Amino acid sequence: MSQHSGSDPEVAEERSGPKTERGRRTLRRLLDAAGEEFGARGYHDTAISNITQGAGVGLGTFYVYFKSKEEVFRALVADMGARTRHAMTESTRGAHDRLEAERLGIQAFIEFVRSHKALYRVVMEAQFVAPEAYRDYYRTFAAAYRQQLAQAASRGEISEGQDDEVRVWALMGASSFLGIRYGIWDADTDSASVAEAASDLMINGLAPRAAKDKAPK
Amino acid sequence: MSQHSGSDPEVAEERSGPKTERGRRTLRRLLDAAGEEFGARGYHDTAISNITQGAGVGLGTFYVYFKSKEEVFRALVADMGARTRHAMTESTRGAHDRLEAERLGIQAFIEFVRSHKALYRVVMEAQFVAPEAYRDYYRTFAAAYRQQLAQAASRGEISEGQDDEVRVWALMGASSFLGIRYGIWDADTDSASVAEAASDLMINGLAPRAAKDKAPK
DNA sequence: TCGGAACCTGAATGTTGACTCATGTTTCAA
């Protein structure tokens, strides 16, 4: 929950993070508070003093741990990237094939956004506040996704597409928008049925089903 | 091109816009300059003085036409909404059926983003600067898109989906991400082949093609 | 030719908020 991923977020300290337990605790409080505040008010409407108050530390303390306002923000985006990938990996672990994994992934993503509304907003705002971090977020995700598709295709579970990079971005875009639409704007809709409808589209496409008991036209 | 849509953007003037030709020209210059600046530097890094300098007018003149910085921004988003819908309508006009329209639409969207990079950024940033305007942008788009799908389904051109709202958002998301990926980040890739690969996914899905000359498995 | 409506202007105002720094306080190894 508050493990903040594997690789330490880049903190101000030239090398290594806090040296003492007290320091690590303070860093964690600052990161958590920053997530809350940025998520709730957005980057520009969040003052450093909001964050330090949220963390229950003095204003100056912030600059003991971060070089700038932007730096915490970047750390949060990187952290979210790791968490998102982790959640996706977990949710699709039990799938029997890629097609099932797609459905599970879409549903898990919507639910992930729902339960991390604030932090997910941070990721999206990164597009404007820290474009590099934003691109990394999606590039890393896309790379992992591509590999999944390639393996699935070689197993014959999905078709050989014309261009997996394109497929991956289309799929990420679909999930992303569904995440906003049903994870944030309309968080009451049953996520399973949304995922069912969406994965039906992603798996079978828009084309009319070949008629089985009825001649077409 | 610079018609700025049908319904006037909401200007500061309580009722009606500029009364004279000079006024209309100044308003247009301000809107164009605002689009340039916001698109290039983003909302928060753009100062009103940047806009007025770009438009070649005095600082105070801005407030003759707009109540606030946010107001121009909203006007720009609304304008872009109209232009986007217009571009999509035009590009799919000649399609023989909905499946072809999808491919044309994806390609047209990528090209639209390419040729309006700056303004498209404005739309995306609206998510944080003017959330209402952002939601309107997509809601209006979604409504029109749904209607297209419903009609196509009744004509038998596409399958009856489980939930057209979900399909529409997935499709918009896919196009949106492809627009960013291939319209902004990598604007050199041939848009036709991206659209071809993407529409193949949206039309036929990920599922392996039913074997015609080879038994499955 | 005149008056007022429409339009233009940029210096001045006021606020906001990121970041610094000089001065503590706490921790802990020797």
Next chain:
DNA sequence: TTGAAACATGAGTCAACATTCAGGTTCCGA
């Protein structure tokens, strides 16, 4: 016990705007 490394602090600095305003200038009908 001690001193120095690590950590904490918040008043003060400073630059960056958004917005206002009081005083022009231009246009046009009568």
